[in-house]
Amino acid sequence: MKKNSILLTMLLLMSTLFITSCATNQFDGDPLETVESLDLERYLGRWYEIARFQSGFEKNIYGATAEYSLRKDGRIQVINSGFKNSLDGKYTQVKAVAWREDDNIPGALKVKFFSLFKSDYLVFGIDEENYEWALVGNNNRSFIWFLSRTPEISDETLEMMKDIALEQGYDLTDLFFVPQKERE
Secondary structure: OHHHHHHHHHHHHHHHHHHHHHOOOOOOOOOOOOOOOOOHHHHOEEEEEEEEEOOOOOOOEEEEEEEEEEOOOOOEEEEEEEEEOOOOOOEEEEEEEEEEOOOOOOOEEEEEEOOOEEEEEEEEEEOOOOOOEEEEEOOOOOOEEEEEOOOOOOHHHHHHHHHHHHHOOOOOOOEEEOOOOOOO
16 A cells, blocks of 8 residues: 555656646747847946846855957957955956857857857847946846846836836746956
8 A cells, every 4th residue: 555655646746746847938939039130349348247037056145247358259258257255255257269159149149168168159139329237148048137237227127128028938036146347
């Protein structure tokens, strides 16, 4: 009898996992709608992370910024940096390279870290006039970055960025607001 109970429990658990894994929302499988125009020259420079989803590689990083500069080969040098565990923590940085794979999709870039792995870098929102803020994510919506040229943004800009992310299918429940400070 105990063996049958264990077997039934296992079957119910496996059925639940299967059904859960098959469940979809309206955005599953839909790629992000990237911006129609992205001037890489204007995009270069420093961006402060205003908010993001926490991930293993950034979980304890505060004051995070991304610096983009043009390399001689036409690709973009990326330096992501911040401070471990607090704004007064140890400074850390990671270098990467980014490029546009298809000029017909200007907002879709690829980024390679440590010469080992490549990731999508999809710009799906940007201040087209001044390049003062940007939204970056990936198609499965497991990553998102709210970026700004300044360490703080207005409530109005934040709400607008949130609205764009929600329209693109993001669930912002776990959005982490990155403590920031001015950098030289």
